Amino acid sequence: MIEQLKALELESLDKLKAIDSLSDLDQWRVEVLGRKGSLALLLRGMGQLPAADRPAVGARANEVKNTLEAAYALAENGIKQQAIGQRLHQDQVDVTLPGRRPGSGRLHLSTQSLQEIGRIFATMGFQVWESPEVELDLFNFELLNIPPYHPARDMQDTFYTTNSDILLRTHTSPGQIRVMRRYAPEPIRVILPGKCYRFEQVTTRSDIQFYQVEGLAVGRHITLADLKGTIANFAIQMFGPGREVRFRYSYFPFTEPSVEADVDCIICGGKGCRLCKYSGWLEIMGAGMVHPTVLRNGGYDPDIYSGFAFGMGPGRISMLQHAIDDIRYILTSDLRFLEQF
Template sequence: MKERLEALKQEAVAQLKSVADAAQLNDLRVKYLGKKGALTEILRGMGGLSAEERPVIGQVANEVRTAIEDLIEEKQQYFQRLETEERLAAEKVDVTLPGRPLKQGSIHPLNQVIQDIEDIFIGMGYRIAEGPEVETDYYNFEALNLPKNHPARDMQDSFYLTEELLMRTQTSPVQVRTMEAMKGEVPVKVICPGRVYRRDDDDATHSFQFHQIEGLVIGKNIRMSDLKGTLLQFTREMFGQNTQIRLRPSFFPFTEPSVEVDVTCVKCGGNGCRVCKNTGWLEILGSGMVHPRVLEMSGYDPEQYSGFAFGMGVERIAMLKYGVDDIRHFFNNDMRFLGQFARI
């Protein structure tokens, strides 16, 4: 039996040294060391050995098993290294190839317009004020001279959360909060950008959510001429130095007198075209002198102080500035549309 074990060892070593791949190696492992393998078959005959022979044959069998297992392990590691090297060679990156260009992101056109407007008014000495989007009925309406059941509230049909809480319909509440925080001090000179919400129709020029920027100035001897000069400066910075404005009488509960502001058409320069319906003018915002009642409710003596306020829709300004004909383009996240506004 000892001779058979030695012969088996020599045979296994010879075949293992010449094995070609991992699959063949596994077949040889089963052939020699498996449950029905050659070594197991030889060891089944140990029952016929004498007590003196069994330890000797057992030791030889263990030596044969260890030699075969060691060689199999060596070959497995060899094939694993070979497989790794082949995979690395196949997956090798050619560092001499030019890099793949990455598309550069850009600011959303609405954010660009907001930043442009903020820069213009900061340059005129204004500061930026912000407030909550979930607002109380008092700040959104009552403090702006719109008591409950006032018919002008119908123009801002709103999203109410409770009887006293709603999604703000304008950024004017921030003006009221600013005046209260100032506690009667002057000057007040702020702009209030932010999102607002109204139950408007969803069409080419309306959306239930949009952006507003409102402005407020309070001081002594503030006049309508100051408002006009401010808005003329703003429109020329935004639309070009040849831009003209006109003021048309209007009504807003929180200003008196109130005016709508038009600019010369950005397409035809005031000569008349399809965009301005041949009038030469385009409406951009509402404004007026702060109503004495609003001043009084916010802690300012209307006998000593006066002020003006204005409010504009950012989407409206953006549509005019860039010639966009549908407000929904700003919210559809179409990269073909947004990519046109990238500033290199």
């Protein structure tokens, strides 16, 4: 019996060595260790052994069983490892192949800058206000202190409609009058974003349609120094810390004093480069203190109230931010352009 056990052990271990799949392994387990397996069959003969031999045979049989079970566990682990290894090997990919992009949409570049400008001014208490694009001459010019044939009209070549009192607004400033008339005598802090139109030759620097963001603050204690502080805040929020703003005195019919606001060049920081045309400064907006006539037309007494206004082009801002050299891309809505932002 001892010999038979020995032979079974050797034979079974031999078979086990040749097994390389989980199903064969399972079959081996049934055949060898199962309830009707070869070991169980052999041990059924135990009863016929003399009683004195039984303990020794029993001990031996346990040993064999343990050995075979341990061998089984080892083989099972080996086969599983091998199988996983194989699967992992087969799954291997060229990680340099292009990824599958979910096809993200994007906001138009102008919307992105418009929203960013809006968010920045919102932190300073400016709310959004919208006004018509097709405007009365009265609001676009006359109430803004630009009478008919005034030389200031040359600054803004205008699309007129077949009704000569009605035009396409050349700037968002008519919204100043509309918002003042709506809220006078409340204090006002608004930004007025929107499309504007100018009768101009289309060039790399100007298009017949563009966005403008007007800002207007009216109250009892608003000063040119506040305007400078507000624009400095904006420049730092928009272009990053350390930006400086300078004012150049200028002329707009609806502001007095009037200034052009420049920010030190975002590329060279003022040393001079191609972007700033070696001036060290980038013009970002026109601004000034609301002209007393305009305040009065809006329903505010200019002796009591003062206000500032500014106007900038988000197109110009994004051209600066991304070094875009041709404004015409912005309205062609060429996806090859838009998908870059």
